[in-house]
Amino acid sequence: MTFALHGLPVSQGIAIGHVHLISHALLEVNHYHVAPRHLSDELERLEDAVATVQGELIGLKAAATTAQTHSEVGAFVDLQLMMLADPMLIDAARHLIETRRCNAEWALVQQMEQLVEQFRQIEDPYLRERQADVVQVVERLVKVLLGHPGHLPPKRRDGLGTVIVAHDLSPADTIGFRDHNISGFVTDVGGPTSHTAIVARSLKIPAVVGLHHVRDLLEDDELVIVDGTRGVIIIDPDETIVEEYRLRRSELEIERSKLNRLRDTRATTLDGETINLLANIEGPKDLPAVKTANADGIGLYRTEFLFIGRDVLPDEDEQYEAYRSVVKALPNKPVTIRTFDVGADKALNGAHARFEPNPALGLRAVRYSLAEPQMFLTQLRALLRASAHGKLQIMIPMLSHAQEIDQCLALVDKAKAELRAEKIKFDEGVQVGGMIEVPAAALSLGMFIRRLSFLSVGTNDLIQYTLAIDRSDEAVVHLYDPLHPAVLKLIGATISTGARYGVPVSVCGEMAGDPVYTLLLLGMGLRNFSMHPGNILEIKQQVLRADLGDLAPKVQRILKADEPARIREAVERLAG
DSSP states (O other): OOOEEEEEEESSSSEEEEEEEEOOGGGOOOBBBBBGHHHHHHHHHHOOOHHHHHHHHHHHHHHHHHOOOOOOHHHHHHHHHHHHHHHTTHHHHHHHHHHHHHHHHHHHHHHHHHHHHHHHHOOSSSHHHTTTHHHHHHHHHHHHHOOOOOOOOOOOOOOOEEEEESSSOOHHHHTTTTTTTEEEEESSSOOOTTTHHHHHHHTHHHHHHHHHHHHHHHTOEEEEEEHHHHHHHEOOOOOOHEEEEEHHEEEEHHHHHHHHHTTSSSOOOOTBBOOEEEESSGGGGGHHHHHHOOOOSEEEEEEETTTTTSOOOHHHHHHHHHHHHHHHTTTTSSEEEEOOBBGGOOOTTTTTTOOOOOOOGGGGGHHHHSSSSSHHHHHHHHHHHHHGGGGEEEOOOSSOOOOHHHHHHHHHHHHHHHHHHHOOOTTTTTTTEEEOOOOHHOOHHHHHHHHHHOEEEOHHHHHHHHHHTTTTOOOTTOOTTTTTTHHHHHHHHHHHHHHHTOOEEEOOOOGGOGGGGHHHHHHHHHHHHHOOOOGHHHHHHHHHOOOHHHHHHHHHHHHHHOOHHHHHHHHHHHOO
């Protein structure tokens, strides 16, 4: 019987294939006591499992490099190798085996649960979902301990691919899928920033996540359709439905191949307005993707990834080299580098641990930087030194108060004075901008305009703070709405105010990389988009088809509406 399930669409496209269920080993772990005389054997079992998984991950990293897989995959494997060596996991599990005389599987799961609970306290959605790394490392260990095979089915003769259905997937898992004609991913858990979502988008594989107990509803080898654009899974479709989706898939593939022709075409509207399409990156590892898309520069360099998951924080020289390498790799193109967006909840080394009842409203981003001025000054010095090599801009996250801006600018001046005294070169005219991520900032733009050289709207946080929605929470994610009238008014006011006073404004959240919103943002007056490099060509196509003279009055009428359903209908008509 044909039926459909609805989840979260995280990677566009259509997949038609047969189900392959991935076991969830953690659900199969039992607890049993180990006799004292067998404790050494149990510890040896754990050591052997660690060595096996370590070898698997090293091999997968090599495979990823050889296959030129997206850089994010290799980074995730590195992170899991780091967790595998973390005494908080393995040494703690050894201690449990020795003190409680328990089996290795149970000890690992107990320690995993403690670490996961710590991750759950982290406010940042991306970092909070790194709890998945802990779970996935432990699951790999448990599968080895239980002797579970991890093989995939051979390629099918009917020409259809395999749809992986799992509780969750790690990047390491996906590397092994490369030679098996995997056409789609479906998972019980996950959100827009989950591993499965990130990897699926980078590999251009359709994916739907957040389906809760989908593994219990499907059987191995069952035929399914995965619509990664609408977030729909169709189970046991008849031939008519299959043919319809085959046609739609062919149309999508033709459109995707055409996009590559636009790489060297300037993003210019039909009425001659040039639009800047910039890339979001996490470090030098993302430069190949930036160059492949021929981005107009970097609109957001997330520097916190230099700091997270390390025993020793990067010093000034290490930071300088990372920033310099990106600036030098993109000569004559702007590189906007955001100061680290971390918080006390992320437990950086050297930070004083403190309990926060609500980390989302606590000591994070610029607040954290100003609370740790020496750490902040070190980063500012590294950024200024790197500015000598190209068009570097400094961007401050999550500003809401004038005194925050003034304190940041004072520290920039202090860093400049130190470098001058040391006769170290930097760009005296380096621009400093700020992010508009909270409603308070969007509603008090005057103090930003008077103090800063440019603004960037972080729509992910702005939407979440405006609507009081955590988009990584599957229970409320359906309420996360970029087209809510309050959200659009805040974005529109920021863009128009910037234009009125000659202060450049960009959008660097997910809205900028979603073609659904491109015409809307253009009609609002946005001229600087910053997004994942993989989205640039699709957005460029939208820009090339746009007539701003026609769009602007239509969008102004949309911004006057106060019903989300009517706004969505009007936005859909724009593309019509």
